[in-house]
Amino acid sequence: MLYVVGIGPGSRDLMTQEAIDAIDKSQVIVGYKTYLNIISDMIGDKPTISNGMRGEIERCTQAIEEAEKGQDVAIVSSGDSGIYGMAGLILELIDKKESSVKVKIVPGVTASIAAAAKLGAPLMNDFCHISLSDHMTPWEVIQERIDAAAKSDFVICLYNPRSRERPTLLREALNIITKYKSEDTVxxxxKDVARENEIEKITTIKDLDETEINMTTIVIVGNQHTYQSGDKMITPRGYEKRI
Structure with a gap:
C-alpha cells in the first residue's frame, strides 16, 4: 500500500489519527527533507527517502517503486496531500506507469484552515485557494484567476505568496484584487502556523507589510462583509439576518 499523507501545518495536535496510523504502519517514509524533520520522532529508525525543493517527481517515483516491492510506504506532504501536495502527482505517475500499486490518500489540515482557526472565522462564506507560485502555472493564468475571484467577491486564500525569487507577485495580486475590493478590506x-515561531496578524490590504510575508505564510483576503472585532477576523455567513 502507498499512503499519500497530509501531515498538517506542523503540529502533532493538527495531524489526523489516520495520518499518524499510516506513518506508523509504513515501512518506508518518503518526503521533502523539511517535512521528514517535522515527524522525525515518528519515523524512528525506518528507512527514508528525501530530497530538496523541486524534487517532487523523483520522490514520487521512488515511493511508487518501493511500494511495488510489496512494502507499505508513506509519502508525506505538509497540510493536505490533495491541496498543492503529492496526491495528484502520485496518481498521475501510477496511471502513466500502469502500476498496480494500491494508493490511499490520507487528508490533512491545510494552511488556510489552520490559519483561519487562529484568526477567527474568515472562511464562513464562499472562499477559494490561489497559489501565487508560477513554477508550474503561468503568471498570466494566475492573474486571470485572481481577477475572477476578486470580481466575484470570494474570500481569497493566497498560498506561496512571496519569496526571494518572486518578491513582487503578492503586490501585483493585491493590485488586481483592489480593482474590485476596497483597500480597507480586512x-x-x-505565518508558520502551528510551528514554533507562529505569527497571526489582522490588517488591511492598504496596511499589509509585504516584508513580513514569505513562503510559509498564508494570506487570507476577506470579502466586502469581512470585518475585525478585537483580535478576530469574521466573515458573516448570513445568520445576522435572523439574529
Missing amino acids: VGIG
Missing part, C-alpha cells in the same frame, strides 16, 4: 496573515 486581511488575515498566518
